Amino acid sequence: MFKIYTKTGDKGGTSLIGGVRVPKDHIRIESYGTVDELNSFIGMACDLAQNDQVTAELREIQDRLFTVGSVLATNPGKEVKMKLPDLHEEDVTWLETKIDAMNEVLPEMRSFILPGGNLASSTCHVARCVCRRAERLCVSMQSHEEFIPPLIIQYLNRLSDYLFVLARYIGHINNAPEIPWRARI
Numbered sequence: 568m569f570k571i572y573t574k575t576g577d578k579g580g581t582s583l584i585g586g587v588r589v590p591k592d593h594i595r596i597e598s599y600g601t602v603d604e605l606n607s608f609i610g611m612a613c614d615l616a617q618n619d620q621v622t623a624e625l626r627e628i629q630d631r632l633f634t635v636g637s638v639l640a641t642n643p644g645k646e647v648k649m650k651l652p653d654l655h656e657e658d659v660t661w662l663e664t665k666i667d668a669m670n671e672v673l674p675e676m677r678s679f680i681l682p683g684g685n686l687a688s689s690t691c692h693v694a695r696c697v698c699r700r701a702e703r704l705c706v707s708m709q710s711h712e713e714f715i716p717p718l719i720i721q722y723l724n725r726l727s728d729y730l731f732v733l734a735r736y737i738g739h740i741n742n743a744p745e746i747p748w749r750a751r752i
Contacts (some may be wrong), residue, residue, distance in 0.1 A: 587642040594708050598715075599639035601701040606632040608694040609730075615687035616737055624665055624733075628726065631658055635719055639705070643714040654718050662725045669736040676735075679748040684738035691734035698727040 580588050589596065606629050613625040634652040682692035702723040708715045738745060 594704065594711060594713060595639055598701065598704040598708060599636045601697060601704055602632055602636045602639060605694060605697040605701055608690060608697055612687055612690040612694055615690055621737065635722065638716060638719060654722055656718065659722055659725050662729045666729050666732050669732045673735055673739055681746040681748055684743035684745060685741050688734045688738040688743060691730050691737060695727050695730035698723055698730055702727065
């Protein structure tokens with residue numbers, strides 16, 4: 568029987584792919600943990616959207632996020648014996664294409680909008696915020712001279728844009744009102 572617990576992390580350490588042990592608060596662990604959190608919120612948005620096209624797109628994104636997580640979980644200084652998936656520039660282009668298609672049917676934004684509208688839209692907004700945090704952690708990795716492929720930062724940046732537009736799109740197809748932010752003066 569396979570056991571989910573190994574007890575090897577009971578003292579606050581874990582292993583990166585490649586076998587190097589690091590503390591659980593290492594920036595690599597923070598980054599791929601945040602990507603995992605993002606993936607979970609995207610799964611929730613997928614369940615709430617109840618739209619075949621949106622579900623298919625979000626499942627594709629979840630697959631890419633496992634790719635991103637595997638890269639972040641790998642020690643760049645160690646040779647890895649397993650084949651890991653790659654992120655490609657076409658993955659960023661795919662997001663841009665989806666953003667452009669959704670924007671074709673959305674009304675022009677004339678102000679900031681408050682996150683919300685319906686539960687699926689709100690979940691996309693939460694996912695967008697988690698995505699931005701993942702992006703910030705990856706940028707911080709660069710600042711700490713931890714290797715990270717620049718394409719990961721680009722992908723996360725575009726994904727947060729996608730999630731914002733998707734939140735609006737889901738609201739639009741469900742006739743949920745967008746609430747403009749009105750600054751108190």
